[in-house]
Amino acid sequence: MYLNVKEVAELLAVKPVTVYKWIREGQLKGTFAKIGGTYRFDSKKVEHAIQRRMEHYQYMGVIKPKEDKGDENELQDK
Secondary structure (H helix, E strand, O other): OEEOHHHHHHHHOOOHHHHHHHHHHOOOOOOEEEEOOEEEEEHHHHHHHHHHHHHHHHHHOOOOOOOOOHHHHHHHHO
């Protein structure tokens, strides 16, 4: 499935101008093709790029990994 800039922006919860900025900066390299003046993004490659970025931020300590709340929910149900 291919996405346009607006759809990628919605997926990432940013403005389209941010997606264009990331294109210029090379942060979305390999996730898109420019066809007839329009950027088309491969949704699977965008998802993979997002996952890599999140793993990097977790490694750098910028964000914490999500905790598994399965046990907590089990305790509340009892």
